[in-house]
Amino acid sequence: MTGADAQSQEAQAPDTQTPDTQWPRWEIFKQDTASKVHQAVGSVHATDPDHALFTARSVFARRPAAVSLWAVREQDISSVTREELDNGGRLPDASGETQPYKIFGKKNHKRSMTFVDELGMLEAASPQAALEAAQSQFGDGLLAWWIIPASAFVGSPEDTETVESWFAPAKDKTYKQQSAYGVVGKHVSERNPKAKA
Amino acid sequence: MTATLKIQANTDQHTETAEQHAAFEARIAGGEKIEPGDWMPAEYRRQLIRMISQHAHSEVVGMLPEGEWISRAPSLRRKLILMAKVQDEAGHGQYLYHAAETLGATREEMVDALLSGKAKYSSIFNYPTQSWADVGMIGWLVDGAAIKNQTMLAGCSYGPYSRAMVRICSEETFHHKQGKEMIVQYAAGTPEQRALAQDALTRWWWPSVMMLGPHDKDSTNSGVMSNWGIKTKSNDQVRQEYLNEHVPELLELGLTLPDADLHQDADGNWIHGPINWDEFWDVVKGKTGLNKERLATRNAAHDDGAWVREAMLAYGNRLRAQAAD
Numbered sequence: 001m002t003g004a005d006a007q008s009q010e011a012q013a014p015d016t017q018t019p020d021t022q023w024p025r026w027e028i029f030k031q032d033t034a035s036k037v038h039q040a041v042g043s044v045h046a047t048d049p050d051h052a053l054f055t056a057r058s059v060f061a062r063r064p065a066a067v068s069l070w071a072v073r074e075q076d077i078s079s080v081t082r083e084e085l086d087n088g089g090r091l092p093d094a095s096g097e098t099q100p101y102k103i104f105g106k107k108n109h110k111r112s113m114t115f116v117d118e119l120g121m122l123e124a125a126s127p128q129a130a131l132e133a134a135q136s137q138f139g140d141g142l143l144a145w146w147i148i149p150a151s152a153f154v155g156s157p158e159d160t161e162t163v164e165s166w167f168a169p170a171k172d173k174t175y176k177q178q179s180a181y182g183v184v185g186k187h188v189s190e191r192n193p194k195a196k197a
Numbered sequence: 198m199t200a201t202l203k204i205q206a207n208t209d210q211h212t213e214t215a216e217q218h219a220a221f222e223a224r225i226a227g228g229e230k231i232e233p234g235d236w237m238p239a240e241y242r243r244q245l246i247r248m249i250s251q252h253a254h255s256e257v258v259g260m261l262p263e264g265e266w267i268s269r270a271p272s273l274r275r276k277l278i279l280m281a282k283v284q285d286e287a288g289h290g291q292y293l294y295h296a297a298e299t300l301g302a303t304r305e306e307m308v309d310a311l312l313s314g315k316a317k318y319s320s321i322f323n324y325p326t327q328s329w330a331d332v333g334m335i336g337w338l339v340d341g342a343a344i345k346n347q348t349m350l351a352g353c354s355y356g357p358y359s360r361a362m363v364r365i366c367s368e369e370t371f372h373h374k375q376g377k378e379m380i381v382q383y384a385a386g387t388p389e390q391r392a393l394a395q396d397a398l399t400r401w402w403w404p405s406v407m408m409l410g411p412h413d414k415d416s417t418n419s420g421v422m423s424n425w426g427i428k429t430k431s432n433d434q435v436r437q438e439y440l441n442e443h444v445p446e447l448l449e450l451g452l453t454l455p456d457a458d459l460h461q462d463a464d465g466n467w468i469h470g471p472i473n474w475d476e477f478w479d480v481v482k483g484k485t486g487l488n489k490e491r492l493a494t495r496n497a498a499h500d501d502g503a504w505v506r507e508a509m510l511a512y513g514n515r516l517r518a519q520a521a522d
Contacts, residue, residue, distance in 0.1 A: 022305045023510070025298065042295045042361070045304055047513030059291045062284060063368070081234045109230050111351060113364040144232050175274065176281045178367070181374035 024073055026052040029104075029118070030060050031068040038070055039114035040104060040146070046071075049154035057156070057166060063176055066167050069156040076152035078127035081144045091147060093128030101130040102153065104146040105138060116146050213238055225426040230356035233299040241355075241425050246302045248427070249358055253293035254311045254318035258491050260286045262326040263335060271329060278375050279332060285372065289365045296357040312496050314488075320477065321408040323486030327400070330383055330390075334397035336376015338405035338443065344369050345439045346409060354426030377446075384450035398447065399455045406469055407477045409436040415474075440467040 023045040029038035041060050046052035052071040061069065078091045101124055104116035119138045124130035127147045134145065156166055174180045217236060224231065231237055260283050267283065270276035294304055310316035321339055326332065344366060351362035383394040410416060410432040422428040444467040447454060458470025480486040 022303055023513075025304075041364075042292055043298065044291070047509045048516050051509060051513065058284075059288050062281070062288060079234060081232050083235045106232075109228055111359065111363060113360050113367070115356070115360060143230075144234075173277070173281065175278050175375075176285075176371055178370040178374055181371070181378050 023047050026056075026071040026073055027077060028052075028056040028060055029070040029072075030056075030066050030114075031070075032065045034067055037118040038068065039118070040116045041114055043074070044071070053154065053156050061167060062170060063173075064167075064171050066170075067163060068158070070153050072148055072152050072154075076148055078131075078147040079145065080131065080147075082142065091127040091131050093126045095125045095129075098123055098125045100150040101127070102148050102150050103130065103134040103138065104148070105134070105142040106144040107142055109143070116144055121150060222424065225354045229354075230359060231354050232356045238425075240421065241427075242300050244422065244425075244427065245355055245358065246297055246300050249293055249297040249300075249361075250302060250307045250310070251317050251319075253290045253297060253307065254316055255322065256286050256290035256293060257311070258318045258322045258495065261491055261494055262322055262324070263332055265326060266329060266332050269329065275379075282336070282372050282375070285368050289361075289368070292361040292364055293358075296355075296361045299357045308499070312492070312499055314483075314492055317481065319408060320480040320486065320488075321404050323480050323483070323488045323491060324400070324404055325487060328393055328397060330380070330393040330397040331401065333376045333379030333383065334394070334401045336372050336374075337380050338376075338398075338401050339408065340369055340372040340376060341443055342405050342408055342439050344373055345435050345442075349428065349430045349435055352426075352429050358427075381450060384452055394450075395452055398452050402455050403473070403476075404480075406436065406440070407472060407474075409439060411474070411477075412472075436469075437466055440469060441465075 024047070025043050025045055027043050028041050030041045031038045044052055044055040044059055046055050049071060053069055056069045056071060060066070080089055080091055100121050102121050103119045105119050106116045119134065122130060122133050122137065124133055130147045131145060134147070135142075157163065170176075218238060221231075221237060221241075231241075263279060263286075264283050267276060267279050270279055294307060297307060298304065307316070311318065326335070347362050347366050347369065351359055351366055353359050353362070380394050380397075383390040385391075413431045413433045416432055423431070444454065444459065456470045458468075460468055462468050476485070480488075483489065
């Protein structure tokens, strides 16, 4: 990811790699239901966009719920935390072509299995310009920002039939759900020994 | 990547100031999560990479003892459950490698460290699985102990590790419950089933008690780990939680725990007898147990997959070349 205080090192071009070196890393965003936003869930290593999405499906959608996955090469992400901003950190601000950027942010320190949430999209000429526009639109108190050109995203198929084939099977595999198993034995609360000081 | 570059600037502990440490510790004390890109002590980074990558390796190697039983499952339902569980372990390895990568460790370094035997993983996976009942007992005891530890780690101060743990715990609960369901059925079943369950318990009990790590008085890394909110409970505290939950349920089934000294104290806590730590360290160091076999299996799988990785890369490169034309 492009840092706040330095340009990222050029990622090694994949074709100079021997087979056992690290494949490119892709950050994955998952949308749980049509009414929810995409959230950053983690990363996968993959050689191409399709491979990234298929791998993401195996890693992040073994259970419900998911209706859509996005993947982005890590070097296309500009990230910055509040601490970095407080210390004068900036994102790359060389003016380029005005283009749409997707904006992601982390709002609180609550325990969670996801990182930044999609907040919206806006047009800007650089990641820094997009960040400044995002701060005035979404508030400047956020704990972390990811600013990503919309052109960098690849997504799972959106037609209903394919969405079904990707994500419906997980719904029928109820044996994977902890809720499929009853509570066995006396309930813990009945015993509840006083904790040792 | 942000984090990687900052790491290079921040691997020299001598450049760290008392003010930086105080501000960092105040953030953790205030319940804030440290995120990639934030300032952190070099030692915090080092400890986390060590711990998270070991944890990832454990998930990956953890597929092996149970994977051996997929083809021998007694019913289709049990087979589906076991396949899902082993798939989960693979996924958990992925979540954790991701968390370690945010600290600047690369996937290759980590995988190499595992395959070469340089990195440790949880020694519980070096015990053999001798009967089908072991699959249930591992689910109930080993995953039960792991959940206690991972629930604690879900509250840890490093954001990516905490998030991986939250995700893992919710899936791990299925592992725990399916194992318990199986053992409860066998314990109430035919004399043969009952004997299988008892035999599995006799073999897995002590390893599961040991897997929560050395006693607090013998634990080397614990001071700094608790000050920085990485481990918010000690090994012995987590072990006590594990015993208090699992002992009564096992006894309720009429099974016998292989610990003559096991008793409850005045507060109702279950107190175990002395642990044979020599056995623990022998397994950790690979003197006993299946360390060699597990690594050989991992290496064979890695080598057998080389042609697939090569083909994937060739395909990816061709796509990129076409896109560039």
